[in-house]
Amino acid sequence: MIITQKKPIEEVMAMVGDAKTVAILGCGSCATACQTGGEAQVGELKATLEAAGKTVVGTAVADYCCMALGVKGKMRPMVAANPDCIICMSCGDGVQCAAKNAGAIPVYPSNNTMFLGEAVRFGVWEEACHFCGECVLGQTGAICPISQCAKSLVNGPCGGQKNGKCEVNPENDCAWIKIYERLSATNQLDKLTKTREDKGYESVAYPRTITLRGKK
Amino acid sequence: MSILKDALESGKFGVTAEMAPPKGYDFSEQMEAAELLAGKVHAVNVTDMQSASLKASGLGLCIKLKQAGVEPIIQITGRDRNRMAIMGDILSAASFGIDTMLALTGDHPVVGDCKESKPVYDLDSVGILKMLSKMEETNCDCGGNEIAGGAPKFYKGAAVTPLYEPLFLQVNKLRQKVENGAMYVQTQGIFDLDTFKRFLEFVDKAGIKTHIMAGIIPLKSAGMAKYMNDNVPGIAVPQDMIDRLAAAAEEGKATGVKGLPGKLGIEMAAEMIAKIKDEKLCDGVHIMAIGAEKNVPVILDKAGIAI
Ligand code: SF4
Ligand code: SF4
Numbered sequence: 001m002i003i004t005q006k007k008p009i010e011e012v013m014a015m016v017g018d019a020k021t022v023a024i025l026g027c028g029s030c031a032t033a034c035q036t037g038g039e040a041q042v043g044e045l046k047a048t049l050e051a052a053g054k055t056v057v058g059t060a061v062a063d064y065c066c067m068a069l070g071v072k073g074k075m076r077p078m079v080a081a082n083p084d085c086i087i088c089m090s091c092g093d094g095v096q097c098a099a100k101n102a103g104a105i106p107v108y109p110s111n112n113t114m115f116l117g118e119a120v121r122f123g124v125w126e127e128a129c130h131f132c133g134e135c136v137l138g139q140t141g142a143i144c145p146i147s148q149c150a151k152s153l154v155n156g157p158c159g160g161q162k163n164g165k166c167e168v169n170p171e172n173d174c175a176w177i178k179i180y181e182r183l184s185a186t187n188q189l190d191k192l193t194k195t196r197e198d199k200g201y202e203s204v205a206y207p208r209t210i211t212l213r214g215k216k
Numbered sequence: 217m218s219i220l221k222d223a224l225e226s227g228k229f230g231v232t233a234e235m236a237p238p239k240g241y242d243f244s245e246q247m248e249a250a251e252l253l254a255g256k257v258h259a260v261n262v263t264d265m266q267s268a269s270l271k272a273s274g275l276g277l278c279i280k281l282k283q284a285g286v287e288p289i290i291q292i293t294g295r296d297r298n299r300m301a302i303m304g305d306i307l308s309a310a311s312f313g314i315d316t317m318l319a320l321t322g323d324h325p326v327v328g329d330c331k332e333s334k335p336v337y338d339l340d341s342v343g344i345l346k347m348l349s350k351m352e353e354t355n356c357d358c359g360g361n362e363i364a365g366g367a368p369k370f371y372k373g374a375a376v377t378p379l380y381e382p383l384f385l386q387v388n389k390l391r392q393k394v395e396n397g398a399m400y401v402q403t404q405g406i407f408d409l410d411t412f413k414r415f416l417e418f419v420d421k422a423g424i425k426t427h428i429m430a431g432i433i434p435l436k437s438a439g440m441a442k443y444m445n446d447n448v449p450g451i452a453v454p455q456d457m458i459d460r461l462a463a464a465a466e467e468g469k470a471t472g473v474k475g476l477p478g479k480l481g482i483e484m485a486a487e488m489i490a491k492i493k494d495e496k497l498c499d500g501v502h503i504m505a506i507g508a509e510k511n512v513p514v515i516l517d518k519a520g521i522a523i
Contacts, residue, residue: 150324150326151321151322151324151335151337151340152337153321153337153340154340154343155340155341155342155343155389155392156342156385156388156389156392157385157386157389158321158340159321159375159376159377159380159386159404159449159450160323160324160449161380161449162449164381167323167324167327167449168324168326168327169326176385177382177385180382180384180385189384192385192388193388193391195342195346195392195395195396198339198343198346198347201338
């Protein structure tokens with residue numbers, strides 16, 4: 001899922017500025033799991049805004065703020081209430097999706113969008129993928145060298161690990177040692193001996209669109 | 217043709233030193249050291265913002281060394297430059313007659329002194345070597361476009377850390393470096409010959425053929441040794457060396473003689489080099505004096521090495 005973190009409330013209030021009326025859109029998916037944009041957080045933000053003298057003219061939680069169709073439906077009544085601004089409590093994509101359906105009303109993010117990762121325990125999330133566009137997990141024992149190695153190295157480790165820990169952040173295990181261990185355990189060490197193509201970045205000419213509806 | 221290549225390929229004992237450009241634009245200290253090194257070493261590595269600490273770029277010092285009659289080895293890391301910038305620097309270097317290079321992945325900016333700098337790592341050490349080898353083969357740039365007048369040829373090298381667990385990973389990467397064009401490798405500083413021999417055996421068993429130059433770091437004090445043990449990956453100075461350096465410092469204090477640990481460090485480095493050469497362990501040495509380049513000729517002299 002997309003892992004988000006709350007922005008400091010001062011930053012949110014600075015964006016709201018002297019707007020008097022505000023609406024809030026939460027997200028029922030990743031942001032709910034991250035405790036950054038679910039019903040509870042929407043309620044908290046509403047209370048904070050009201051305590052600061054703002055009028056909250058509408059709140060809603062879309063099932064997924066990243067799905068245009070659902071967002072459109074949730075935004076319609078909020079836009080109709082014509083607030084001075086709308087705060088979207090989702091990932092960066094959700095905010096943009098909301099803004100596309102907000103007419104002339106400014107939409108502000110309440111979260112910082114951090115990474116694609118997994119909830120490893122309640123309240124703990126770990127980064128796991130950088131959307132590199134050419135997944136190499138099949139060669140690396142299902143451990144991602146792009147997001148787990150601090151230098152995104154594709155041909156093996158740098159010389160920098162110490163006691164299995166990464167030179168960049170000693171709290172992290174060296175990804176390449178984990179890859180080695182995993183491939184040893186699955187009897188696939190030969191995968192490391194093959195020279196790989198360097199990752200090309202041509203495919204990262206963004207923004208990209210993927211469609212299942214034939215050529216765009 | 218690369219002087220280092222000439223030496224190593226003809227079976228001579230290769231000797232290289234290392235120098236960092238200054239954090240500034242006055243290169244006089246480096247040029248003074250260069251004068252002392254001229255004729256004593258086959259070539260001098262010019263580091264590429266080692267430890268991710270900002271310095272004048274290596275190409276500039278390489279050009280100055282070349283003009284002063286010292287053969288430079290241009291170190292190229294993947295940290296700050298994408299493949300286009302690397303290839304551009306290589307072409308510029310070639311136009312000044314620089315023909316020896318060493319590819320490194322590079323220390324991450326967060327361990328350095330400009331932590332906000334964006335890490336690039338478009339290519340790692342293997343990728344840099346592969347790109348340059350392909351350039352030489354095809355006379356084309358990294359996008360497959362023809363290079364006017366053909367591609368320059370470089371004697372390409374890499375680095376390796378013999379003290380690494382699991383060694384398989386380090387040697388496997390070394391193999392990739394060699395397969396992709398590294399014709400010589402310089403190792404991380406070596407302080408224990410048994411560890412080094414184990415590494416050489418491992419390399420041998422893996423069937424990797426290249427010229428190996430043992431990294432030598434002359435110690436200046438017990439404190440420096442301890443600091444390196446704690447902070448520099450792949451370095452393990454044995455306790456008895458640290459004790460000898462500490463004893464030398466004590467002796468200096470008692471007798472009022474300055475610089476005894478440094479002198480001992482020079483002796484120990486010279487001993488190590490002489491042993492490596494006598495036992496024919498590898499093809500040469502790479503001396504990293506870390507700011508004390510003026511000591512390199514003294515060390516070589518004591519080790520009985522002339523190029
Ligand atoms: S290799 Fe890593 S960054 Fe690339 S798609 Fe796979 S998991 Fe994501
Ligand atoms: S220590 Fe390991 S994880 Fe960290 S940058 Fe080097 S190879 Fe990558």
